[in-house]
Amino acid sequence: MHGLASTIWCRPPVAASVFHTRLHGAGQSLPTGSPVWISRISPTSRLAIWTCLAGLRTLCRQSTLQRRASNAKASLAADDLTANGIRRVHMGSTRDRGRCLLATEDAEPGDVLIREKASFVHDMGSNVSQQGAEEIWMQFHQLPSETQAAILGLFCPEQPVRALEDSPGYMLASDDQRRLLGILKVNSVKLRGPGAGVFLTISRANHSCRPNCAFVLSDDATCGLVAIQEIKADEEITVSYISESNLLLPILQRRSALLRPWQFTCACPRCVGVDDTRGLRCSLCGRGVQWASAESDEWQACGSCKGHMDEQEMRRCLSRWWLRYNAMAPLHVEAELAACEFRRGGGCPPERKDPDWMSEVVSLHRSMRDSPAPAPGLDTHWIGSSVAAFAAEAHLWRGELEEAVAAATARATFVKRVLQADTLGLKKVEATRELARRMKEEEL
Ligand SMILES: [Zn+2]
Numbered sequence: 001m002h003g004l005a006s007t008i009w010c011r012p013p014v015a016a017s018v019f020h021t022r023l024h025g026a027g028q029s030l031p032t033g034s035p036v037w038i039s040r041i042s043p044t045s046r047l048a049i050w051t052c053l054a055g056l057r058t059l060c061r062q063s064t065l066q067r068r069a070s071n072a073k074a075s076l077a078a079d080d081l082t083a084n085g086i087r088r089v090h091m092g093s094t095r096d097r098g099r100c101l102l103a104t105e106d107a108e109p110g111d112v113l114i115r116e117k118a119s120f121v122h123d124m125g126s127n128v129s130q131q132g133a134e135e136i137w138m139q140f141h142q143l144p145s146e147t148q149a150a151i152l153g154l155f156c157p158e159q160p161v162r163a164l165e166d167s168p169g170y171m172l173a174s175d176d177q178r179r180l181l182g183i184l185k186v187n188s189v190k191l192r193g194p195g196a197g198v199f200l201t202i203s204r205a206n207h208s209c210r211p212n213c214a215f216v217l218s219d220d221a222t223c224g225l226v227a228i229q230e231i232k233a234d235e236e237i238t239v240s241y242i243s244e245s246n247l248l249l250p251i252l253q254r255r256s257a258l259l260r261p262w263q264f265t266c267a268c269p270r271c272v273g274v275d276d277t278r279g280l281r282c283s284l285c286g287r288g289v290q291w292a293s294a295e296s297d298e299w300q301a302c303g304s305c306k307g308h309m310d311e312q313e314m315r316r317c318l319s320r321w322w323l324r325y326n327a328m329a330p331l332h333v334e335a336e337l338a339a340c341e342f343r344r345g346g347g348c349p350p351e352r353k354d355p356d357w358m359s360e361v362v363s364l365h366r367s368m369r370d371s372p373a374p375a376p377g378l379d380t381h382w383i384g385s386s387v388a389a390f391a392a393e394a395h396l397w398r399g400e401l402e403e404a405v406a407a408a409t410a411r412a413t414f415v416k417r418v419l420q421a422d423t424l425g426l427k428k429v430e431a432t433r434e435l436a437r438r439m440k441e442e443e444l
């Protein structure tokens with residue numbers, strides 16, 4: 001049904017390349033894979049890093065999935081398979097989701113289900129010039145006619161394609177050219193090398209906010225799908241079109257991230273029923289949680305005492321915490337980078353012994369944790385969980401190891417419950433928890 005245009009968990013987004021280019025000079029070839037290049041940054045470049053916002057989230061990204069992807073690649077090389085050598089999926093359809101990809105056999109997390117070479121590589125960015133559109137049109141017509149027909153058979157959103165509306169190359173194009181640009185826009189995957197690729201099979205994977213597969217990209221314009229959950233034969237293969245951090249946001253934000261580029265309203269299992277990112281601690285019993293409904297402004301009864309808290313009080317509580325959390329937002333990037341630096345073994349630089357973000361986040365974490373209900377749960381609400389993630393790093397730096405372990409555990413519980421998969425975010429917070437635990441043992 002819908003195409004895909006972004007990858008999760010396995011490679012840095014374009015922003016990371018921009019970031020790197022700024023540090024080392026445009027025109028230099030960019031290394032592939034995100035975690036390697038940060039180690040090349042000299043201490044004198046550190047100041048530039050602190051001020052560079054783009055791509056920071058990619059700095060810490062090295063997940064189990066990446067390792068699995070490398071293992072998968074190694075085993076592929078050993079078996080001397082071609083790019084299309086694995087195919088454990090087939091195209092099918094379901095009544096409610098239309099055309100989709102289905103698994104041909106059972107799969108375990110880490111299994112590679114398909115590896116596919118891009119059928120068409122292009123360099124259409126977010127904005128297409130008139131000349132760029134014409135070049136793409138010409139390149140497309142150099143493809144074999146069967147490939148052209150197969151690409152034109154991929155999903156195309158209703159015209160005009162909103163994500164291209166501001167591009168001169170799109171506005172001035174003929175109807176046929178517009179259709180092609182629209183198809184490329186929603187079905188392309190950003191490659192590890194330059195440009196983006198369209199994949200005839202992988203591009204048919206539908207989105208889910210709890211995907212069972214993730215993309216794995218290789219240098220040779222090849223993309224694979226690796227299972228991140230157990231998958232049964234004939235089960236639909238799903239991926240996420242949005243980043244993992246977006247998957248941890250409430251339904252409304254996820255839908256809005258999907259709407260403009262792909263022009264559909266997600267109705268995956270996480271987007272109907274209960275919003276699993278908005279659980280408030282219940283003030284009636286002090287033990288249970290009240291969850292927000294997915295598509296209305298209502299709240300479900302407490303899971304423990306079955307009671308309903310006063311809705312006005314709940315709204316007041318949420319807006320209070322939202323304001324405090326939002327005020328901290330500019331510090332998020334700094335916190336991410338600081339955590340990354342810690343992980344690289346350098347520890348906290350003496351001149352940054354007590355950066356602003358650290359005391360802010362520690363204070364927010366403690367007051368949210370100790371606040372009487374109703375309050376966002378650290379492992380049930382997206383705001384609480386995000387605060388817990390930052391607090392885990394802050395407490396670790398400050399040597400408050402017990403609090404670091406507790407905060408990391410809350411974050412891990414949230415991610416596991418919401419995504420039910422071994423994701424990058426989960427690995428990262430589990431690493432924090434392990435580090436804090438180890439340091440605590442050494443201390444004793
Ligand atoms: Zn969804």
Ligand SMILES: [Zn+2]
Binds near residue numbers: 283305
């Ligand atoms: Zn209750």
